[in-house]
Amino acid sequence: MKKLFILSGVSGVGKTTVCDYINVNDLLNNYFSIDIDDLENVHKYKTDYSKFYENAIKKASNLSNDKNILLITCMNPTDLDKISLPTEINEIYFVALTSSKENIINRLKKRDEERNCSSDEFINSQIDYNDWILEHIDLYNNHIDNSKSNIEETSNCLVEYINSIEKNRII
DSSP, X not given: OEEEEEEEOOTTSSHHHHHHHHHHTTSOTTEEEEEGGGTOOGGGXXXXXXXXXXXXXXXXHHHTTTSEEEEEESOOGGGGGGSOOOXXXXXXXXXXXXXXXXXXXXXHHTSOGGGTOOSHHHHHHHHHHHHHHHXXXXXXXXXXXXXXXXXXXXXXXXXXXXXXXXXTOOO
């Protein structure tokens, strides 16, 4: 049986950077850590995000072999009701990663043009979603605000939380 940790947040909050840091520094060697965008192309699903999430989680489960999974995504806990999960996943934990409006704006404006993340419309949609997450934080098992934290501190906070679950000691 596997645990699935979902690190969820808006574009520009630092999810992929956290995943890369954890992988490069081998901080969760008993976990398969991957960004959902590396598993599936969301654009081929048009507006059927439930199918996108379902297929990506199945792929992550297959690729992880016997390891637990840390999945990086913008998915939120309400999306779980709409998908079927692989039977080998028996525990799911949602961790919200949020940041200040200023941080999100600055990070998105620095992205390459081909990522289509620097328009005011896209940035505002991400700020609105970050606000939604904060308003619904009770849906999440844990919350990390990296407004004043660097990547090492943010990653260590996530690793500490995951390790506490592994030891049946929730922090």
